[in-house]
Amino acid sequence: xxxxxxxxxxxxxxxxxxxxxxxxxxxxxxxxxxxxxxxxxxxxxxxxxxxxxxxxxxxxxxxxxxxxxxxxxxxxxxxxxxxxxxxxxxxxxxxxxxxxxxxxxxxxxxxxxxxxxxxxxxxxxxxxxxxxxxxxxxxxxxxxxxxxxxxxxxxxxxxxxxxxxxxxxxxxxxxxxxxxxxxxxxxxxxxxxxxxxxxxxxxxxxxxxxxxxxxxxxxxxxxxxxxxxxxxxxxxxxxxxxxxxxxxxxxxxxxxxxxxxxxxxxxxxxxxxxxxxxxxxxxxxxxxxxxxxxxxxxxxxxxxxxxxxxxxxxxxxxxxxxxxxxxxxxxxxxxxxxxxxxxxxxxxxxxxxxxxxxxxxxxxxxxxxxxxxxxxxxxxxxxxxxxxxxxxxxxxxxxxxxxxxxxxxxxxxxxxxxxxxxxxxxxxxxxxxxxxxxxxxxxxxxxxxxxxxxxxxxxxxxxxxxxxxxxxxxxxxxxxxxxxxxxxxxxxxxxxxxxxxxxxxxxxxxxxxxxxxxxxxxxxxxxxxxxxxxxxxxxxxxxxxxxxxxxxxxxxxxxxxxxxxxxxxxxxxxxxxxxxxxxxxxxxxxxxxxxxxxxxxxxxxxxxxxxxxxxxxxxxxxxxxxxxxxxxxxxxxxxxxxxxxxxxxxxxxxxxxxxxxxxxxxxxxxxxxxxxxxxxxxxxxxxxxxxxxxxxxxxxxxxxxxxxxxxxxx
Numbered sequence: 001x002x003x004x005x006x007x008x009x010x011x012x013x014x015x016x017x018x019x020x021x022x023x024x025x026x027x028x029x030x031x032x033x034x035x036x037x038x039x040x041x042x043x044x045x046x047x048x049x050x051x052x053x054x055x056x057x058x059x060x061x062x063x064x065x066x067x068x069x070x071x072x073x074x075x076x077x078x079x080x081x082x083x084x085x086x087x088x089x090x091x092x093x094x095x096x097x098x099x100x101x102x103x104x105x106x107x108x109x110x111x112x113x114x115x116x117x118x119x120x121x122x123x124x125x126x127x128x129x130x131x132x133x134x135x136x137x138x139x140x141x142x143x144x145x146x147x148x149x150x151x152x153x154x155x156x157x158x159x160x161x162x163x164x165x166x167x168x169x170x171x172x173x174x175x176x177x178x179x180x181x182x183x184x185x186x187x188x189x190x191x192x193x194x195x196x197x198x199x200x201x202x203x204x205x206x207x208x209x210x211x212x213x214x215x216x217x218x219x220x221x222x223x224x225x226x227x228x229x230x231x232x233x234x235x236x237x238x239x240x241x242x243x244x245x246x247x248x249x250x251x252x253x254x255x256x257x258x259x260x261x262x263x264x265x266x267x268x269x270x271x272x273x274x275x276x277x278x279x280x281x282x283x284x285x286x287x288x289x290x291x292x293x294x295x296x297x298x299x300x301x302x303x304x305x306x307x308x309x310x311x312x313x314x315x316x317x318x319x320x321x322x323x324x325x326x327x328x329x330x331x332x333x334x335x336x337x338x339x340x341x342x343x344x345x346x347x348x349x350x351x352x353x354x355x356x357x358x359x360x361x362x363x364x365x366x367x368x369x370x371x372x373x374x375x376x377x378x379x380x381x382x383x384x385x386x387x388x389x390x391x392x393x394x395x396x397x398x399x400x401x402x403x404x405x406x407x408x409x410x411x412x413x414x415x416x417x418x419x420x421x422x423x424x425x426x427x428x429x430x431x432x433x434x435x436x437x438x439x440x441x442x443x444x445x446x447x448x449x450x451x452x453x454x455x456x457x458x459x460x461x462x463x464x465x466x467x468x469x470x471x472x473x474x475x476x477x478x479x480x481x482x483x484x485x486x487x488x489x490x491x492x493x494x495x496x497x498x499x500x501x502x503x504x505x506x507x508x509x510x511x512x513x514x515x516x517x518x519x520x521x522x523x524x525x526x527x528x529x530x531x532x533x534x535x536x537x538x539x540x541x542x543x544x545x546x547x548x549x550x551x552x553x554x555x556x557x558x559x560x561x562x563x564x565x566x567x568x569x570x571x572x573x574x575x576x577x578x579x580x581x582x583x584x585x586x587x588x589x590x591x592x593x594x595x596x597x598x599x600x601x602x603x604x605x606x607x608x609x610x611x612x613x614x615x616x617x618x619x620x621x622x623x624x625x626x627x628x629x630x631x632x633x634x635x636x637x638x639x640x641x642x643x644x645x646x647x648x649x650x651x652x653x654x655x656x657x658x659x660x661x662x663x664x665x666x667x668x669x670x671x672x673x674x675x676x677x678x679x680x681x682x683x684x685x686x687x688x689x690x691x692x693x694x695x696x697x698x699x700x701x702x703x704x705x706x707x708x709x710x711x712x713x714x
Contacts, residue, residue: 054081178244249279324353391416518542538704
């Protein structure tokens with residue numbers, strides 16, 4: 001028995017001795033001897049040279065957060081100094097990354113279950129050189145060895161800490177070059193202070209861009225941020241500064257971050273703040289990044305401002321229209337997933353030119369193409385702010401928003417091409433409502449609604465609807481950006497536009513019960529408004545009944561040529577219009593007046609000739625025909641020559657107009673019959689030449705051939 005106890009004692013003693021020796025060996029082992037092996041294995045794993053050039057050491061300590069047997073098993077803490085990671089052979093510089101030190105702890109018991117658990121990885125003074133060449137190769141994608149099957153080992157990295165560092169990026173694929181320096185702040189700054197500073201700075205920038213920032217102050221995102229206790233607990237420990245260029249435009253930026261990035265724990269958000277300027281565009285964010293590895297979320301306050309929304313395309317990849325200077329503020333929530341991220345810009349407010357804008361947009365990066373959806377509203381929209389959408393703003397405004405296309409001085413129709421190459425980059429389904437539109441104090445357009453759909457380069461506005469003068473202008477527009485040149489179609493109808501509301505400042509019109517009604521159908525090809533109209537085919541029909549006309553009225557309408565003609569025809573006298581009828585055809589951009597006539601109380605006034613939209617040349621004659629034996633002051637016909645931009649009206653030299661033109665007048669007014677379905681019955685049908693024929697005709701709506709086809713002759 002005693003012999004057995006002695007043997008057991010010797011065995012236990014030997015085991016204990018071996019453990020002590022093992023602990024001593026591990027504790028005193030010179031881990032630098034393992035560096036060649038570690039360097040070799042890591043180099044094989046990442047496909048390029050890796051080296052620990054400085055000291056490699058291990059410190060053992062128990063983990064206070066562990067329980068049970070785990071509380072007595074020590075964890076190794078590795079520290080490697082002076083680490084370099086090489087670049088691929090094609091890179092311009094030999095080194096991809098250099099760090100003063102890397103430090104991490106390893107959970108010992110996890111190794112028994114084939115799990116490499118690293119709770120925290122600390123990077124000291126990292127310097128990283130990022131590079132991508134035009135063919136798409138980049139130095140941050142490592143060539144890992146091909147897998148022969150699923151690994152028995154799993155790695156879990158929970159969070160990363162860092163201190164000062166330097167990052168350089170040269171991306172030939174996107175013409176981006178920048179340098180970022182990171183340094184530790186003297187003291188931590190709370191979230192609320194950072195938010196207040198950025199809010200004021202961004203609103204000051206918005207005010208400098210659009211002239212006011214009052215609409216941004218209505219944004220409710222600020223209240224949400226101040227009510228978010230999780231955000232309010234965050235502090236910022238590091239600052240960063242950035243400089244560089246993007247497509248030739250300068251980049252300047254700065255910001256602040258937290259010190260530890262939790263990769264998997266959604267309860268530990270990482271505070272971020274950035275204030276950047278790319279050319280004339282300003283972008284700023286304040287908020288948090290959470291759990292970036294497991295479909296993390298970006299939850300930030302986002303400010304945009306700049307000279308045109310279209311400039312955001314190169315930065316964000318989102319196709320937006322040309323606009324006047326703009327500024328917005330809202331709440332951005334992004335669910336981050338490679339190839340399928342979803343960004344929601346919620347409840348934003350702002351201004352575009354002199355107009356306000358509000359709404360929510362969602363950008364989904366998944367599917368065959370990214371897609372933008374949402375709803376936008378403008379409570380007060382200046383009509384002039386819509387001009388950049390079709391290139392109708394001035395050359396000075398074009399230069400301000402960065403467009404090199406100059407509008408020729410002698411052209412009235414916009415020549416700026418549509419950016420159809422961008423239309424294929426994403427799809428869209430967005431509704432827009434302008435609750436009140438102001439063109440001029442004397443000519444209000446009451447509202448605008450449209451539903452814009454972009455599908456693989458094909459744009460449709462259906463409907464594009466204006467409320468105007470008590471009536472509506474309802475249209476559908478289709479533009480096929482896939483076709484070269486682009487194909488376009490338009491159908492438009494104007495209904496029940498009250499003449500007294502159309503010219504509210506003209507007193508004689510206030511007793512009028514007349515209306516304007518019309519229809520148009522056109523098709524065309526071309527990549528600008530000028531090209532589309534210059535190739536247009538179709539018909540335009542319009543009627544006015546029970547109105548009035550005079551030089552003063554035409555002055556209110558801003559019709560310079562009409563003002564001249566009105567003065568010659570009527571002087572300053574207001575003349576009652578029984579009806580005005582227009583029936584135009586367009587053939588390859590040449591608009592011909594099949595019928596263009598005014599039936600007034602004194603005469604029938606007939607307009608003949610053409611308008612060539614391709615060359616913008618005018619060739620019109622205005623011929624009055626007196627009724628019965630009434631005296632009409634004009635003795636010779638008028639003409640309008642010149643161009644749309646510079647019309648040249650005048651008086652035809654020639655014989656006196658035939659008097660007693662009752663027969664001629666009847667011949668002229670007869671074609672009006674084909675347009676009578678557009679006329680509302682007058683208050684005195686018997687005295688209205690057009691109204692008397694209302695029941696004698698059928699509805700003949702305008703027609704247009706398919707885009708690219710010529711209008712058939714009639």
